[in-house]
Amino acid sequence: MVSTADQLQDQGVKLFRQKEYEEAARVFRQAQEAYESEGKGDMAAEMLTNVGLVHRALGEHQQALDAMQQALHTFQQLNDPLRAAKVLGNMGGVYASLGDREQAHNCYRQAADTFQELGEKKLHGETLLAMAELQVREGKLG
Numbered sequence: 001m002v003s004t005a006d007q008l009q010d011q012g013v014k015l016f017r018q019k020e021y022e023e024a025a026r027v028f029r030q031a032q033e034a035y036e037s038e039g040k041g042d043m044a045a046e047m048l049t050n051v052g053l054v055h056r057a058l059g060e061h062q063q064a065l066d067a068m069q070q071a072l073h074t075f076q077q078l079n080d081p082l083r084a085a086k087v088l089g090n091m092g093g094v095y096a097s098l099g100d101r102e103q104a105h106n107c108y109r110q111a112a113d114t115f116q117e118l119g120e121k122k123l124h125g126e127t128l129l130a131m132a133e134l135q136v137r138e139g140k141l142g
Contacts, residue, residue, distance in 0.1 A: 005034035005043065012050060025054040045074035049087055056094050064094045085114035089127050096134055104134055
């Protein structure tokens with residue numbers, strides 16, 4: 001049986017893909033509340049990450065970082081290094097958009113190290129590529 005929270009999450013993803021960002025954020029917040037009421041703190045944190053991605057898409061970088069910091073804290077408390085690393089990778093992208101190369105690099109580095117430790121080769125590679133792109137934009141080629 002699909003829970004209400006799961007249905008809301010699916011609806012939020014659909015809205016996000018349709019670039020209906022404000023509505024997607026509203027639905028992700030509803031899903032977050034529903035997951036919290038179900039006692040699923042990890043999924044509530046996933047919804048916070050999604051809210052952060054919506055803010056990033058809207059160019060609302062501080063709101064994106066605020067939501068992602070909350071999610072990161074939850075995943076760290078839950079001892080969920082994979083999802084924490086995914087959030088760090090997303091935060092790296094936000095910092096890069098802000099022009100804060102040092103913070104972006106730090107987030108990407110932490111994420112890449114965790115992905116490598118966990119044997120997540122695809123995610124590790126994607127994160128290394130993001131770091132390389134950041135260096136190219138900085139003019140550091142090698």
